[in-house]
Amino acid sequence: MTGKVAVPATAKRKRRKNIEQGISNVEAKVPNMVNTNDYLLRVAGLKTYFPVKKGLLQRTIGYVKAVDGISFGIQAGQTLGLVGESGCGKTTVARSIVRLVPATEGSVVFDQTDVLSADRVKLRELRRQISLIFQDPFGSLNPRMTVGNIIGESLKVQKKAAGSELIERVTALLSKVGLSPDHINRYPHEFSGGQRQRISVARALALEPKLVICDEPVSALDVSIQSQILNLLKDLQDEFGLTFLFIAHDLAVVEFFCDIVAVMYMGKIVERAAKEELYRNPLHPYTRALMSSIPQVERDPSPSRRGRRTTLGGEVPSALNPPAGCAFHPRCPLAEGVCLKQMPVLEEKGDYEGHFVACWKCQKKLIIDNG
Amino acid sequence: MSKQTQAKSNWGTSYGELVWREFAKSRLSIVCLSFIVFLFAVAILAPFLANDKPFVIRIDGQLHFPIFRNLGASDYCIFLAAVVGCSQLLLIKRNHRHVDPSIRGAALWRQICISSSIILIGVILLFVFVPRRLDATDYKAMVACRQATDAIFAPIPYGYARTNLKLREQPPSWEHLLGTDDVGSDTLCRLIHGSRISLSVGFVAVGISTVIGILVGAILGYFGGKVDFIGMRIVEIMMAIPAFFLIITIVAFFARSLLNIMIIIGITSWTGNARFIRAEFFKLRKQDFVQAAVSLGLPLRSILFRHMLPNGIAPVLVNATFGIAGAIFIEAALSFLGFGVAPPTPSWGQMLSLGVSTTGRFLWWLTLFPGLAIFFTVLAYNLVGEALRDAIDPKLRTR
Amino acid sequence: MNDNGTLLSVEDISTHFFTEEGVVKAVQDVSFAIMKGQTFALVGESGCGKSVTALSIMRLVPEPQGKIVSGEIVFEGKKLLSLSEKGMRQIRGNEIAMIFQEPMTSLNPVYTVGNQIVEAIKLHQKKSTSQAWSDAVEMLRRVGISDPQQRVREYPHQMSGGMRQRIMIAMAVSCEPVLLIADEPTTALDVTIQAQILDLLDRLQEQNGMSILLITHDLGVVAERADDVAVMYASRIVEVAESRQLFAEPLHPYTQGLLESLPRLGITAGRLQTISGTVPEPLHFPAGCKFHPRCPVGREDRRCQTVEPKLREVRPGRCVACWYARDRRQRAEDRRQSPESAAVDEG
Numbered sequence A: 001m002t003g004k005v006a007v008p009a010t011a012k013r014k015r016r017k018n019i020e021q022g023i024s025n026v027e028a029k030v031p032n033m034v035n036t037n038d039y040l041l042r043v044a045g046l047k048t049y050f051p052v053k054k055g056l057l058q059r060t061i062g063y064v065k066a067v068d069g070i071s072f073g074i075q076a077g078q079t080l081g082l083v084g085e086s087g088c089g090k091t092t093v094a095r096s097i098v099r100l101v102p103a104t105e106g107s108v109v110f111d112q113t114d115v116l117s118a119d120r121v122k123l124r125e126l127r128r129q130i131s132l133i134f135q136d137p138f139g140s141l142n143p144r145m146t147v148g149n150i151i152g153e154s155l156k157v158q159k160k161a162a163g164s165e166l167i168e169r170v171t172a173l174l175s176k177v178g179l180s181p182d183h184i185n186r187y188p189h190e191f192s193g194g195q196r197q198r199i200s201v202a203r204a205l206a207l208e209p210k211l212v213i214c215d216e217p218v219s220a221l222d223v224s225i226q227s228q229i230l231n232l233l234k235d236l237q238d239e240f241g242l243t244f245l246f247i248a249h250d251l252a253v254v255e256f257f258c259d260i261v262a263v264m265y266m267g268k269i270v271e272r273a274a275k276e277e278l279y280r281n282p283l284h285p286y287t288r289a290l291m292s293s294i295p296q297v298e299r300d301p302s303p304s305r306r307g308r309r310t311t312l313g314g315e316v317p318s319a320l321n322p323p324a325g326c327a328f329h330p331r332c333p334l335a336e337g338v339c340l341k342q343m344p345v346l347e348e349k350g351d352y353e354g355h356f357v358a359c360w361k362c363q364k365k366l367i368i369d370n371g
Numbered sequence B: 001m002s003k004q005t006q007a008k009s010n011w012g013t014s015y016g017e018l019v020w021r022e023f024a025k026s027r028l029s030i031v032c033l034s035f036i037v038f039l040f041a042v043a044i045l046a047p048f049l050a051n052d053k054p055f056v057i058r059i060d061g062q063l064h065f066p067i068f069r070n071l072g073a074s075d076y077c078i079f080l081a082a083v084v085g086c087s088q089l090l091l092i093k094r095n096h097r098h099v100d101p102s103i104r105g106a107a108l109w110r111q112i113c114i115s116s117s118i119i120l121i122g123v124i125l126l127f128v129f130v131p132r133r134l135d136a137t138d139y140k141a142m143v144a145c146r147q148a149t150d151a152i153f154a155p156i157p158y159g160y161a162r163t164n165l166k167l168r169e170q171p172p173s174w175e176h177l178l179g180t181d182d183v184g185s186d187t188l189c190r191l192i193h194g195s196r197i198s199l200s201v202g203f204v205a206v207g208i209s210t211v212i213g214i215l216v217g218a219i220l221g222y223f224g225g226k227v228d229f230i231g232m233r234i235v236e237i238m239m240a241i242p243a244f245f246l247i248i249t250i251v252a253f254f255a256r257s258l259l260n261i262m263i264i265i266g267i268t269s270w271t272g273n274a275r276f277i278r279a280e281f282f283k284l285r286k287q288d289f290v291q292a293a294v295s296l297g298l299p300l301r302s303i304l305f306r307h308m309l310p311n312g313i314a315p316v317l318v319n320a321t322f323g324i325a326g327a328i329f330i331e332a333a334l335s336f337l338g339f340g341v342a343p344p345t346p347s348w349g350q351m352l353s354l355g356v357s358t359t360g361r362f363l364w365w366l367t368l369f370p371g372l373a374i375f376f377t378v379l380a381y382n383l384v385g386e387a388l389r390d391a392i393d394p395k396l397r398t399r
Numbered sequence C: 001m002n003d004n005g006t007l008l009s010v011e012d013i014s015t016h017f018f019t020e021e022g023v024v025k026a027v028q029d030v031s032f033a034i035m036k037g038q039t040f041a042l043v044g045e046s047g048c049g050k051s052v053t054a055l056s057i058m059r060l061v062p063e064p065q066g067k068i069v070s071g072e073i074v075f076e077g078k079k080l081l082s083l084s085e086k087g088m089r090q091i092r093g094n095e096i097a098m099i100f101q102e103p104m105t106s107l108n109p110v111y112t113v114g115n116q117i118v119e120a121i122k123l124h125q126k127k128s129t130s131q132a133w134s135d136a137v138e139m140l141r142r143v144g145i146s147d148p149q150q151r152v153r154e155y156p157h158q159m160s161g162g163m164r165q166r167i168m169i170a171m172a173v174s175c176e177p178v179l180l181i182a183d184e185p186t187t188a189l190d191v192t193i194q195a196q197i198l199d200l201l202d203r204l205q206e207q208n209g210m211s212i213l214l215i216t217h218d219l220g221v222v223a224e225r226a227d228d229v230a231v232m233y234a235s236r237i238v239e240v241a242e243s244r245q246l247f248a249e250p251l252h253p254y255t256q257g258l259l260e261s262l263p264r265l266g267i268t269a270g271r272l273q274t275i276s277g278t279v280p281e282p283l284h285f286p287a288g289c290k291f292h293p294r295c296p297v298g299r300e301d302r303r304c305q306t307v308e309p310k311l312r313e314v315r316p317g318r319c320v321a322c323w324y325a326r327d328r329r330q331r332a333e334d335r336r337q338s339p340e341s342a343a344v345d346e347g
């Protein structure tokens, strides 16, 4: 990978066209990459719509566009963070990738296999390589099964291990995630939230997946437990060279954990960049508002930050009938003319390579008054 | 040994144990459960409790065992089922002590398979090989005229089919503790044998309705969509039909056999179960642990039966308890109206109907005692169902 | 403690729940004072007793299991615990108002929001119905709901979480309470909405001069919004201080651990500091200092393991419940020099 490569104008135009054709700009960015196959997971133009039904005959009266055309790629060993507020479609992205919900359009390529068109056998094989960690530590473990069964079931079903070997593997996994081997015969209800999340992690790692999708793995946990789980995930990543798709709503957690960050708003990625770049130079008004809304603990005894922030007005519009043009325009301090009419596309802007923003008002060198 | 106890202290409490603890907290529910167990014991041992054949009798210097000679295939089947059932319960209890929780499920499954095949094979063999006997010998008369000696009779030495027209419609006395009916049969004896009918109707009918309910409900709940839409309309239609009159009509057309009644009650009362299971599966399908199972690439069989069914079956078990009470009640009502099992087979409802005799006299003992039996049995099942429902409270489930 | 500026003082309150499994000591010897016009924050992890403390102040601890077993609460000179239920009802909603964590369930779904606000207004103030309705519209406007005339006639399910929380706030402040207890008012909300709600509370506080008891588990919120802070751990307050001082120099090992384990903007690599272990369950609190199994000092120290430290003023304005209340660097030094002398650190 060289440093900054000047992209000729024609290439840019071509890229734009590609986007319009629904091909991901990840693919379009090929010239900058050593090899497309670097990507362990490539998501291109993914859309997941949920029909909204009404009445006795369950007529479809519209669609919730939970995920509305998003694209990204994750290289092996990398961590991509997906942030956004509640209901913006993060979980749906995760579930669409492993086909827990059917995607409406787009493509998901994992390790050179198309996930969305895989048949049952292939899909099962894929699901072994992609595992999920869920947000709610209380809902994600079967209350009727012992910890040993929860962790070992997939190994048993896949005939990877049985009998005493199975017990050995499960015990090893338990100690890997910081639980005692004694816990193998207990039931989930006997554990605290943090411990359950450790069990989830052990279950996710049992099949030695290549990609782990973590759907807000720490948001339901106590503050003092959060950091334990984050450290655990990080250690495991170092040990097994895992690739993460890390979903969170807390920008501070994402900054700590991820290499690349994508910010979502109403089913779309509005900004995507390498972590350092995004946090140093957030371009999209929404990202900026998000950053300024995070209450921060400042250790030095400076006057409190009250009133220094730029609070975002309004609320996330209903997903059933999103606003025309840029979905963010009703809340955007910069919205004007074109924003109300035309949807901005995710384009490479900013000073550094790989900083994508979907906003009409973000120019290459954007200077927005900080308020 | 010490290692064993060491390990056991690390065993978790399973959901079943939690429910049992919660259930056992109430004394009333334990009393009711004991009553039901007692009823079962009475029903199983009925031929030994009330029989006009003696256990042992010496005729012409030779020992005979008429009770045992007179046991039919169905009696043996009941004994077999009881023995297998009890041993299973003991085994489950033993497993809870000695088998670690992670493999208990598989052990239980194996047990159920083995025991049900034993029972099935046993039943076939018994019906093929145990001859039907009709022993009309009046052993009591033989004892009375000294043809036989050393007779040991059952505690209630009357047969349920034995008539004695001289002793018709007797009120309770020391001879006949609960009186006699219109053909002079002992009421207590018929009550004891009648418990077999009531309990087996409850059990088999509910067994049938539970199996149908679970299958239909699971299909509707898991697949959802159009299948569910059409299925639910059928279920609703089934529910709209007044089951009792359907049963009366059908019974009127077909033979009045116990089996028919059980089957008919079974296939008319599964709708509730189907709805329960469907609702549970709907909820469960969206829950994270089921999604996690799917995302781990587990096969459908495992998802449905290891992950979903054990979590969704609780309300059906509760419903089954109420269902048994309901079935007993329906059978009683059918028999009362004369659509039940044909005499001389005794049934509580049928006995109840004899309370007003053909001569117009009101025979209170024929109304009161079977009535009480029905009342307490139904009440006990309902209370156990209530207690079970409380014990399964969702509060407990999420913890 | 009892200077003129004190609005509410909570003195050694203990609230227990008598359950089948045993006595849950949800709140133990909690004391703090809230000044007029200030925001006092109660911060701690889930289950540490924040909500029960709030309910104790309102005297709404669920009967018959829960009981305030000792202590006194003095509000504007009145001893709340010795008031009659009728007297308490006059204070509730009128002088002390409360908003809850769950905006989805704390409004009645079968009445319009207007109905509910009007009911609250008429309960405490002698106003005609039409006056109350126009008040309700005015309240909605004040809490930043656009088109209040229309919204006042809508049902809770027609509104988003943030709007419902605004309506809860509107109801709570409609009678101009002098103390508003906000129990995790923003936990169920998104950060951008959280900022709006907190700004709204700030603004209302400025207008009415009311005091706020802000209950939260988010240290960031506390750092930005509170004047004074009490940190709770396992049913007890372990540290009370002015907010700025607390964050600049936390003295209790738990507070220090929490602050260090918090992922903050700007921390981009390496590992986070952690507090080992888990929060103890209320039925199985450890002996001695309840934090000792997780405390770097307490794990080795006899006194920590046997005697529970009381909240005491270790230096002006700083109350800490810890035998070794120092800042972290100092404490390490103390212990390195002489483990015995470190124990003689009272004063």
Ligand SMILES: Nc1ncnc2c1ncn2[C@@H]1O[C@H](COP(=O)(O)OP(=O)(O)OP(=O)(O)O)[C@@H](O)[C@H]1O
Residues within 6 Å of the ligand: A050, A051, A064, A065, A066, A084, A085, A086, A087, A088, A089, A090, A091, A092, A093, A249, A319
């Ligand atoms: N099965 C479904 N049917 C209909 N709509 C759905 C379904 N699942 C999600 N949605 C809708 O899709 C949108 C995105 O939901 P999603 O769960 O992906 O959000 P999220 O970003 O994960 O939020 P959170 O932070 O609360 O977890 C929401 O508007 C939600 O209501």
Ligand SMILES: Nc1ncnc2c1ncn2[C@@H]1O[C@H](COP(=O)(O)OP(=O)(O)O)[C@@H](O)[C@H]1O
Residues within 6 Å of the ligand: C017, C019, C024, C025, C026, C044, C045, C046, C047, C048, C049, C050, C051, C052, C053, C062, C065, C066, C282
């Ligand atoms: N009604 C109740 N019955 C029994 N225990 C309760 C009850 N309410 C709260 N508790 C217990 O009291 C402790 C403190 O709870 P709470 O104040 O709600 O915590 P939080 O700090 O999260 O608000 C917890 O351990 C909780 O389980």
Ligand code: SF4
Residues within 6 Å of the ligand: A284, A285, A286, A326, A327, A328, A329, A330, A332, A333, A334, A335, A336, A339, A344, A358, A359, A360, A361, A362
């Ligand atoms: S496109 Fe317009 S409305 Fe959308 S974020 Fe950019 S400036 Fe705001």
Ligand code: SF4
Residues within 6 Å of the ligand: C252, C253, C254, C289, C290, C291, C292, C293, C295, C296, C297, C298, C299, C301, C304, C305, C309, C321, C322, C323, C324, C325
């Ligand atoms: S008293 Fe001891 S155990 Fe408790 S916080 Fe202080 S040093 Fe730690």
Ligand SMILES: [Mg+2]
Residues within 6 Å of the ligand: A090, A091, A092, A135, A215, A216
């Ligand atoms: Mg989500």
Ligand SMILES: [Mg+2]
Residues within 6 Å of the ligand: C050, C051, C183, C184
């Ligand atoms: Mg609380």
